[in-house]
Amino acid sequence: MSEENKNIEEQDQFANFDWAAYEAGIEDQNPEVRKEMEELYAQSLGDVNESDVVDGLVVRITDRDAIIDINSKSEGVISLNEFRYNANLAVGDKVEVLVDKKEDRNGQLVLSHRKARAIKAWENVNKAHDEGTIVNGFVKCRTKGGMIVDVFGIEAFLPGSQIDVKPIRDYDQYVEKNMEFKVVKINHEFKNVVVSHKALIEADLEIQKKEIISQLEKGQVLEGTVKNITSYGVFIDLGGVDGLIHITDLSWSRINHPSEVVELDQKLNVVILDFDEAKTRIQLGLKQLQAHPWDALDGELKIGDTIKGKVVVLADYGAFVEIAPGVEGLVHVSEMSWSTHLRSAQDFVKVGDQLEAQILTLDRDDRKMSLGIKQLSQDPWANITEKYPVASKHQGIVRNFTNFGVFVELEEGIDGLIYISDLSWTKKVKHPSDFCEIGQKLDIQVLELDTKSRRLSLSHKHTQENPWDKYEAKYTLNTVISATINEANDKGATVILDEGVEGFIPSRHLVKEDGKSIVKGETAEFKVIEFNKDLKRIVLSHTNIFKEIEAKNVKENKSKATTNNDSEKSTLGDLDALAALKKKMEEGK
Numbered sequence: 001m002s003e004e005n006k007n008i009e010e011q012d013q014f015a016n017f018d019w020a021a022y023e024a025g026i027e028d029q030n031p032e033v034r035k036e037m038e039e040l041y042a043q044s045l046g047d048v049n050e051s052d053v054v055d056g057l058v059v060r061i062t063d064r065d066a067i068i069d070i071n072s073k074s075e076g077v078i079s080l081n082e083f084r085y086n087a088n089l090a091v092g093d094k095v096e097v098l099v100d101k102k103e104d105r106n107g108q109l110v111l112s113h114r115k116a117r118a119i120k121a122w123e124n125v126n127k128a129h130d131e132g133t134i135v136n137g138f139v140k141c142r143t144k145g146g147m148i149v150d151v152f153g154i155e156a157f158l159p160g161s162q163i164d165v166k167p168i169r170d171y172d173q174y175v176e177k178n179m180e181f182k183v184v185k186i187n188h189e190f191k192n193v194v195v196s197h198k199a200l201i202e203a204d205l206e207i208q209k210k211e212i213i214s215q216l217e218k219g220q221v222l223e224g225t226v227k228n229i230t231s232y233g234v235f236i237d238l239g240g241v242d243g244l245i246h247i248t249d250l251s252w253s254r255i256n257h258p259s260e261v262v263e264l265d266q267k268l269n270v271v272i273l274d275f276d277e278a279k280t281r282i283q284l285g286l287k288q289l290q291a292h293p294w295d296a297l298d299g300e301l302k303i304g305d306t307i308k309g310k311v312v313v314l315a316d317y318g319a320f321v322e323i324a325p326g327v328e329g330l331v332h333v334s335e336m337s338w339s340t341h342l343r344s345a346q347d348f349v350k351v352g353d354q355l356e357a358q359i360l361t362l363d364r365d366d367r368k369m370s371l372g373i374k375q376l377s378q379d380p381w382a383n384i385t386e387k388y389p390v391a392s393k394h395q396g397i398v399r400n401f402t403n404f405g406v407f408v409e410l411e412e413g414i415d416g417l418i419y420i421s422d423l424s425w426t427k428k429v430k431h432p433s434d435f436c437e438i439g440q441k442l443d444i445q446v447l448e449l450d451t452k453s454r455r456l457s458l459s460h461k462h463t464q465e466n467p468w469d470k471y472e473a474k475y476t477l478n479t480v481i482s483a484t485i486n487e488a489n490d491k492g493a494t495v496i497l498d499e500g501v502e503g504f505i506p507s508r509h510l511v512k513e514d515g516k517s518i519v520k521g522e523t524a525e526f527k528v529i530e531f532n533k534d535l536k537r538i539v540l541s542h543t544n545i546f547k548e549i550e551a552k553n554v555k556e557n558k559s560k561a562t563t564n565n566d567s568e569k570s571t572l573g574d575l576d577a578l579a580a581l582k583k584k585m586e587e588g589k
Helices: 003-015 019-024 031-044 113-131 198-213 468-474 543-588
Strands: 053-061 065-069 076-079 094-101 110-112 134-143 146-151 154-159 178-187 192-196 221-229 233-237 242-246 267-275 282-285 306-315 318-324 327-332 354-363 368-372 393-402 405-411 414-419 441-450 455-459 480-488 492-496 502-506 523-532 537-541
Touching: 053 113, 065 094, 076 110, 094 113, 110 113, 113 134, 113 154, 113 178, 134 154, 146 178, 146 192, 154 178, 178 198, 192 198, 242 267, 306 327, 327 354, 405 441, 414 441, 480 502, 502 523, 523 543, 537 543
Parallel strands: 154 192, 242 282, 327 368, 414 455, 502 537
Antiparallel strands: 053 065, 053 094, 065 076, 094 110, 134 146, 134 178, 146 154, 178 192, 221 233, 221 267, 233 242, 267 282, 306 318, 306 354, 318 327, 354 368, 393 405, 393 441, 405 414, 441 455, 480 492, 480 523, 492 502, 523 537
16 A cells, blocks of 8 residues: 555544544444434434524523523523513423524523514414404503503503493593403504404494394384583484484573583483484484473463563574573564664674563464564654654764765664755765764754654754855855865866855866966956856856956947047038038028
8 A cells, every 4th residue: 555545544534533432431332323323312302493482491490590491402591581571480381482592602592582472472463363353451551542452462552442432531440451352453564553442342232233223213212321422412322323312302492512401421211313224323302202392382372462581592683582491482683673773683682681572473383483672662653743843953873874865863763864965055965974974963854754654854954054045145146256276177176165165167267368277276266157046056257257358348449439430420521511501602692
C-alpha cells in the first residue's frame, strides 16, 4: 500500500470516531445498534416545531416561574406573570403554550403561555363569529359609548345600543358581571372585536314577535310598557313588538310633551288603531280608551252663553280656548276687539290666560265651537251719532297708511279714513307717509258718518282755517309779486308763497327779456295770470310782465304817430281853405 493511500484510510477512521463516547468513558458500540437506539429515543419525545401551540404540564412552580413539560428534549420556563389571571395554578395543571424557540443560545426551550392564549383566543373568536355560536364574557368596565368585555382573554367592545333591546340608562349595573354574547364584527387589521347581547334577546323576541303580530287586530286592547319617550310620541313594548302612540293620541287635551302624560317603564293599556300590511309599524292610541270630552259637554250649553276657559294655543289668526279638558273653542282675532284694524292675536292674549267669552257657533256633531270676546263689551258704534256727530272735532291716532289716505283710530273699535286730499289745504301730498307717521296724534273733523257700513269720513285740514279764502283776495289776477324759484323741471318751476302755498310758472313764462330763462334759486317778479280756489292753483308769469310793457310802449308809439298824421292833414286843409277864400275874395273884388 502506498503511503498516500494509507494516510487517507487513517483520516476516515478518525472522522468516524465517536469522541463524545470516548470522552464520556462509554465503550464503543455497534453503529447499527446506536442508530436504532437514537430513533427510539426520538420517537419517545414530542415532535414540535417553532410557533406550534401545544399542551404542556406544570411539573414545578417556583417563586417566579412555572416549569412546563411538553415532552420535548428539555422543559420550558414561563414567568408566573403570564398566569396572573389564574391565581390557582398548581403542579399537574395542563396549560396551552406556544413554542417560541426549540433552543436558545443556552440550549433552553423557550415557551409562552400568553401568546398561546392570544392565538387560541382569536381562533375561538373567529370560530364563534363564523358559526354564530354564543360565547361567555366578563364585563370589565365602562367606556365611551359602551362597555369593555373580556372574551377568551380578548378585550371586545360592547356598544351601548347592543346591551339590550330597550334603551339603557344605567350602564354600571352590568360592570363585573358574566354575560352571554354573540360576536357580531371582527376587524382583523386593527384586531378589534364587537359583541352584542341584544342579538341574543332579539333572536328570542323574534319568535314571540311573530306570534304576537299574527294575532293583531284593529281595535284590540293590549297591555304594554313605555319603552321610550320622544317629542312626537311614545314607543310601547307590547312584549317583543313595538308600537307608537303619537302625541295627538295620548290625551284629548292639548299637551306640549308626552312626558306630561306618561313616564318610562310605566305599564298601561293601549288600543291598536292601525298597522301596515307587514305589521311592522303599529299605531297605538291611549286617549281612545276614554270617553270623548265632547260627549260629556253640558247639554244645556247653547249659542249666546258666556263661558270661561284658558288659552292653550296661540296663532296669528286667533286663540284656542279650552273650556273643559279636551273641549276647545276658537276665538278669531276679528272677534277679540271691535276695532276693524286687525292685529295679531298675541296683541290681545297669551297662553295661560284665563278669560271669558261668548259662544258664537256650536256644532256638537263636528265638535267645533267659535267664541267671541268683544261681544262681552258694548259695541262702540251703538251710540256713534252721539259721540261723533258730523262736523264735530276730535283727536285720533294714525294706525295705517294706504295710497289714497290715512286710517285714524278715534277709540278702540272706531276707525275713520282721511283721504289724502283732506290732509292739508296748501301742501300737495303724494303719499300719506310724507305728511304724518304711524302712532302720531292728529286733529280731525267728522265729514261723513255711515252707521250701516260702519264708516267714518274724516278730515284734518278742516280743523284749520282755509287759507285760500284770504289768498283769493291777495292773489287777484295781474297782481305782481316778488318770489324765488324753489324747484324747476322741463314743465316749469314753482315758488313758495305765503304759508307754504305754491305758485306754478310754466316754462314759456320763465323767459326773461334777454331771451334767457329764470333758473332755480333766482329771484324775480311774477304776475298772477290764473287763480283757481277750487283747484288750489296759482299760475304766475314773468314773461308777461315785460311783454305787456313792450305792448304798452308799442301802443303809445302808435298813438303819437296817429296824432302827427292828423296834424299834417289839418295844416294842408287849412291851406286849401285859405287859397279858396283868397280866390273868392279876388273874384268878389
